[in-house]
Amino acid sequence: MREDTTTRKMTLLGAGGPPLSVGDEATTGTEGLHAGMIVAGKFALVRALHEDATTCTFEAEDTLLGRRVALRVLRPEHATNADAGRNLRRDARAAMLGSADGGSKRVVFEVGRRSDGSLYAAYDLADDTRREARVEERTQLDAVDSDFGEIGDEDVEEVEVLDLEPDADEPAISVRPIAPAPELGEWLRSTAQVASEFARSGSPVDRADSAADAAQRALRLNALDEAVVHAALAIADGGATGELLGQLHLVRTMAELWLGRYEACERAALATLSVLPAGATGWYAAAGHLALARARLGRFGQRDGDAAPELPDLTLPGAPRASSAHVIAACRIAVGLMKGGDLARARAIVRVARERSDATVAQDLAVHAWIDVTFAERAAFVGDLPRELPRRISALERFTAVGDVRNACEQRGALGAVLLRLGAFEEAERTLHEALGIAEPMRLATSNMLKAYLALAAFRQGEGPRALSLATEALAGAQARNDRYTTAQCHAFLALVRALGEDHARALAEADAAVNAAEAFPALRAHALGIQAATLLVAGRTEAALDPARRAMSLVAEHGGAGEGESIARLSHALVLAQTGDTGESRRSMKAARDRVVGLAERLGDKRYKKVFIERISENARILQLGAEWLDAG
Incomplete structure (x- = not known):
């Protein structure tokens, strides 16, 4: 039965695509739209591009066709808003007609419904990038208008700017004033510069809170370098203490691991472990990431002095049950140990964590995913392909x-x-x-x-x-x-x-x-x-x-x-x-x-x-x- 199921799943996956049986955004709950989600069963959201009152547009990977798209989706709070749905469909139709008659030249790949009934539209990413550039230009022009006040005719160059107001039935052409380039450069600043300026305002604690929010949001959106920068600035500023400081170190830990900067990840993880209390959710996450970083560096295993992070002993009298964070950390540590050949210790750590876990762990899909990874890594180590594949x-x-x-x-x-x-x-x-x-x-x-x-x-x-x-x-x-x-x-x-x-x-x-x-x-x-x-x-x-x-x-x-x-x-x-x-x-x-x-x-x-x-x-x-x-x- 297991073998038949494996074969069926491979067919559904199409050699690596997402399973067709997986529901749309199965566990996103009320967290909203963010990079990392799977939308409509096949679009992996990569990063946010822009948003308006009712929709968000993401760069996304169509994992079935292997192409990048600009995916426009309704915000969760507008999922059942009929007017918002009609507007999204109307905009897609207008874009399609415009591309057919030489107007805005946008390609619409498809319009469909998600599992909650709300609409989405997938556009050609290159077209959307050009559109975003025009929207950004329009935004900059508005800023110039307000900051410069009245501009004399001698200072104005006339250019055509596409007016993409959301309530317009057809794209219209308008004429906007543009200030000469030298003056414009003094007023236009990148998003990073504005964010940095904002981070320097207020009290140290306010700055730390603001930077922590920005860092965590960047991590969720897979803007990993930006997450590291925000966290590093807040840590260096000195306003963050206690749990907030630990969260900032943890953001760096996670981002550095995915970027492959393993020494930096190791340092950030050790800093996290030194700040957060043992057994806290963030402490477990840092312990697991530390294990994975050390494994990549070849400094984690039975042949060397780098010990695995010690998890709380669940076998002691009165010890709490293992949380999801504990089990996932145990799996990450086990993966690191197996890279170093310590299969027995890896097995023991995971077995104890699973046997002593609380009731909520059994319902946590992420925990089961990490248990799958752990067993797959063991099978891979010993060359057991029939076990590793499923x-x-x-x-x-x-x-x-x-x-x-x-x-x-x-x-x-x-x-x-x-x-x-x-x-x-x-x-x-x-x-x-x-x-x-x-x-x-x-x-x-x-x-x-x-x-x-x-x-x-x-x-x-x-x-x-x-x-x-x-x-x-x-x-x-x-x-x-x-x-x-x-x-x-x-x-x-x-x-x-x-x-x-x-x-x-x-x-x-x-x-x-x-x-x-x-x-x-x-x-x-x-x-x-x-x-x-x-x-x-x-x-x-x-x-x-x-x-x-x-x-x-x-x-x-x-x-x-x-x-x-x-x-x-x-x-x-x-x-x-x-x-x-x-x-x-x-x-x-x-x-x-x-x-x-x-x-x-x-x-x-x-x-x-x-x-x-x-x-x-x-x-x-x-x-x-x-x-x-x-x-x-x-």
Whole structure:
């Protein structure tokens, strides 16, 4: 039943699209419209563009068609306002007619209804950007009129400005005065400058409150750099204390993590933990983000002195039940621990949090999404694709349903990586491109991981130059952020690409770099060692390949798998043993490799995936071929 459900969900997703069964804005409640929501089951809101009395317009990603649109939606308080709905439809019709007869030249993709019955209209984003520029120009002109007072004819240049008043049936042309450029520049200021000026007014406490509101709003709208700036200014100003100071540090923690500035995230998280009381919701969030940042830096795991943030002990007499914040923090810490190979501790932390959680946790979709992520990460660590696939799909569905566009984007990318490891290269590329189309405009550090996997997809399909370009770009981005995990991945993929081009010297250099960068990540290190051994074999250095092959298999045995690199590690090990004359051990190694590949394939419910997994993943196909030659021939 689970396998049939997984197959059905994959069909609905269209290899990475949002599930059609998920309701529109399933849990948004009264929070209103904000970036991160899913509207009409397919539009992921990215950032606010502009608003008026009854509507808001967002830049949004049509996740089914993979295009950006300007999505105009009614404000929640006007969802049942018939007049507002008629106005939105009338404006869309006027824009469409204008584009047909050469008027305002706006393209309307569609007008539809959301689950609450209210209307929305999707416009061409480029057209809306031009419209917004005209509206901004009109606003600036109004400001000039009021500030300059009467302007003499000699100071005026006549220009045509589109009058887009909301109650006009047709766009009209009006003539407005524009002051000469030098004077205009003195009066027009950017939004950031105005906000900064506002932040300097009033008492320190008022300034801190204002900046905290601005920072939190920017974070909700995915304006991550702006959130960091607002929070940093308020912290430096000194007016924030106590809980407010902790909230500002937390905003920085969250934004810095998504931007991939992991050292800055670590510092902000430690500051948050020092200010907020242990057990507070924000304290838990900081603890979880600290774990994820340290994992990316390679400083979080059983091999090193950086301890995981200690959560309150729920097993003590009188200890409170775990809240949603506690369980999510436990999941984030577990993900970090698993990157470092500490699966036992990760499992224990999550188990205790789940067993001791309060009744409300069971109803929290975000908690279930993070539990899905935790189980998916464990499956990924040991290379258990049949278990990872349904968990990734479920996590994507749930993050989408709660409107968490950033985590949904990350899980969409992780799903693409699963499809890639399955051998479904075309589906994987579509899914990864969809995720990248959301991640790049928001400047999420996830973009580097997505490009790395797109490089691997290109390599798998024999497109060496494209793979080289993507992997090189991803490596530069990862190194700039000191993201050691993605750095190791990129070096490993580059080693494969270089070997494909028979550039053995550079392939070995990339493999060596991958092994060094992956030191803190056992599964990834096993993968890198397997690639290193394979590269040495291809270069004719069989004796040198023996050590990395054995070290890779030692890690596989210690941790129960090696993620996506397990097959290449097993294949390299068997081949090295055979070429060094250890026939008996090489046959045993090959049998274990074949049993592993066949076992995973048999557990894949979808026959399509079973077929491509054993035929299109070259190391799997090679294992089955050599297994037949070495073992079945007697």
